[in-house]
Amino acid sequence: MVVKRQLEPLLWLLFSAGGVFAALLMPSLLLLFGLAFPLGVLAPPSYEHLRAVLSHPFTLLVLFFLCTLSLFHWAHRFRYTLYDGLQIKHLNEVITVLCYGGAIIGSVAAAYLMLRLGMA
Amino acid sequence: MDTPTYTEYHPRWLRRRVSTYWWMQRGSYFAFILREVSSLSVAWFVVYLLMLVRAVTQGQASYLAFLEWSRQPLILSINIVSLGLVVFHAITWFKLAPQAMVVHFGGRRVPGSVIAGSNYGAWIVASVVVIWLLVGA
Numbered sequence: 001m002v003v004k005r006q007l008e009p010l011l012w013l014l015f016s017a018g019g020v021f022a023a024l025l026m027p028s029l030l031l032l033f034g035l036a037f038p039l040g041v042l043a044p045p046s047y048e049h050l051r052a053v054l055s056h057p058f059t060l061l062v063l064f065f066l067c068t069l070s071l072f073h074w075a076h077r078f079r080y081t082l083y084d085g086l087q088i089k090h091l092n093e094v095i096t097v098l099c100y101g102g103a104i105i106g107s108v109a110a111a112y113l114m115l116r117l118g119m120a
Numbered sequence: 121m122d123t124p125t126y127t128e129y130h131p132r133w134l135r136r137r138v139s140t141y142w143w144m145q146r147g148s149y150f151a152f153i154l155r156e157v158s159s160l161s162v163a164w165f166v167v168y169l170l171m172l173v174r175a176v177t178q179g180q181a182s183y184l185a186f187l188e189w190s191r192q193p194l195i196l197s198i199n200i201v202s203l204g205l206v207v208f209h210a211i212t213w214f215k216l217a218p219q220a221m222v223v224h225f226g227g228r229r230v231p232g233s234v235i236a237g238s239n240y241g242a243w244i245v246a247s248v249v250v251i252w253l254l255v256g257a
Contacts, residue, residue, distance in 0.1 A: 016220075022162045023210035028247035030165055030206055032254055033172060034199030038190040045254050047180040053253050054176055063173070067166050074166075077159035084156075086140060106166060113173045 011076055011100075018073025021066045060114045067110035068103075075099035151212075158209040161202035168199075214239040 037044040045053070053059055079099045082088055088095070139145075143153040175186035189195065217239045218232030 018162075019209070019213050022165075022206065023213040024243055024246040025250065026162065026165050026206045027203065027210050027243075028250040029169065030199060030203045032251065033190065034165075034168070034203060035196070037187065038196055038199075042255055044187055047176070047183050050183070050254070051176055054173065063169070067170060070162050070166050074159040074163035077156055078163070081153070081156040081159065102163075106163075106170070110166075110170060113170060113177060116177050117173060 011072070014069060014072035015076035016073075017065075018069035018071070018076075022070045022073055025062075025066055026070070055117055057118065060118050064110055064114045068107040071103040071106040071110075072100075075103040154205070154208060155212050158205040161205040162209065164198065164202055165206065210243060214243065 032042070036042040044050075054063070076099075079095055082095050083092070143149040172183075172186055175182040190199075214236055218235045221235055223230040223235060
């Protein structure tokens with residue numbers, strides 16, 4: 001219980017930072033890769049160009065923070081959505097483990113992919 | 121000798137049952153839940169983005185296969201809904217910024233409209249940079 005109370009401010013900080021990253025970058029990225037490119041409204045970048053943009057250290061850093069912080073943003077908010085919205089309080093522990101566990105696994109995957117992209 | 125067992129007197133809690141669908145009763149409640157649900161779209165987009173990055177690390181053929189896969193009606197519809205929710209997240213997040221950030225400058229509190237305005241400005245700049253990097257350059 002004490003550990004939980006000490007962790008809460010850190011989790012809120014990650015939630016908040018993730019909210020900023022997601023709000024700043026996701027609408028434009030999703031508009032391009034989710035709609036404009038698949039629907040043919042805009043021509044998708046060539047492989048060489050995209051690879052060059054993604055491999056830049058600054059892009060790698062921004063993408064890494066975007067992925068990890070956004071995942072912790074999701075974990076925190078979704079946990080409380082289940083808590084308040086569906087009122088499934090008896091599954092509290094399971095939900096907490098699944099949410100933050102998912103965020104940690106996703107962060108490891110993101111770190112691995114960014115490193116691979118950066119070293120290749 | 122038997123010791124009598126006592127049951128402690130305990131008043132019944134006054135707790136009214138709240139319906140599972142409480143958030144459908146009012147527009148502002150619905151907006152609150154919609155904002156919470158937007159986190160699912162945020163998580164989905166991280167997965168989608170990581171799949172794109174993985175395809176790029178694997179080579180040109182994988183990248184083209186990802187683009188082909190993203191044209192599927194199912195993926196397209198998930199992305200359309202997600203875009204709506206992510207934009208809703210961004211608007212509500214920046215609207216709330218003045219309440220979360222109290223900035224003082226020269227002994228005076230910076231008005232909320234300035235803080236919200238600068239957040240929206242940063243959003244526009246970030247979007248222009250992203251689009252320019254991917255489409256314009």
